[in-house]
Amino acid sequence: MREQQEASEDAVMTRIGQAVILLHAGDREEARNRLGELWAEIGEDGAGLHRCTLAHYMADAQDDPADELSWDLRALTAADALAGAGGEPHPAVRGFYPSLHLSLAADYAKLRRPAEARLHLARARAAAGALPDDGWANGIRAAITRLERRLSSPPGPGPFPAQHP
Template sequence: MADDLMARITATVQRGQAGERDAAREELESMWAEVEHGGGDDFHRCVIAHFLADLQADQRDELMWDERALAAVRGVSDERAQRFDQSLQVRGFMPSLYLSLADDHRRLGDATSAREFLENAQATSDALGHDPYGELVKGIMGKVRRALAEGSTEPLPDD
């Protein structure tokens, strides 16, 4: 099924990843407003919020968008996700969503909440495949775990 909004979201996310962060953030915020006014559903909300979080300059804003992504995923079914991509299962979203929140709380100095979200990410990590995406998320889990152990609130290293 063609999903024009997801095509726009994907193109915008790619622009942001290519370095056009401000333009991508503005476009995704516009799409968020569109979805909030009936132009989309919880799947769109989840994806937009998840990627908008990564484009924020302020850590509290990043946390807000990650919380919105987690709230929206509760309204997404596997059937809905699979209308976009047959391979998707909502459970597969959860490790990344929880991990984002763990890192947000860690960077804001709330180690207790960070550990709780990290535990949730770990508990759902069996949904990750043995593919580059799954390995990426698992690798970031390790980085967040180490940063928590060190008491660091600094951004994670890119290495």
């Protein structure tokens, strides 16, 4: 029985991975459709690691920044639920926290909510110590630094140059 459950869980992660391949290949709509179907199957009560992973990638498949924020918040909630009462992150998601908080910071920045963006960026920076020393982790660290710079820069003139009569 346990072997069937593990195989089923592996199948969920495989299906998430397949949708992510579509997402990275530029087929956002199909990725969003597949991830949405999978979310409907596992639901709010599915395995925390599945919910966290799926919601994190579903956020990346969104076109609307508010929808992206909603999915990233679901991913963080699922990760926090895995921590349990002790508050210590589950080993399987400990390395997700820098990326989760970075995504939330970027979402809030897109929505022009700089205070929330800075809060999650600080959390991303604090959690980055749990990352390994590899290419993916270095990419997360670099993205944190880029967003820090962007948030510390004064706002530009806007999307359109000033009009002179």
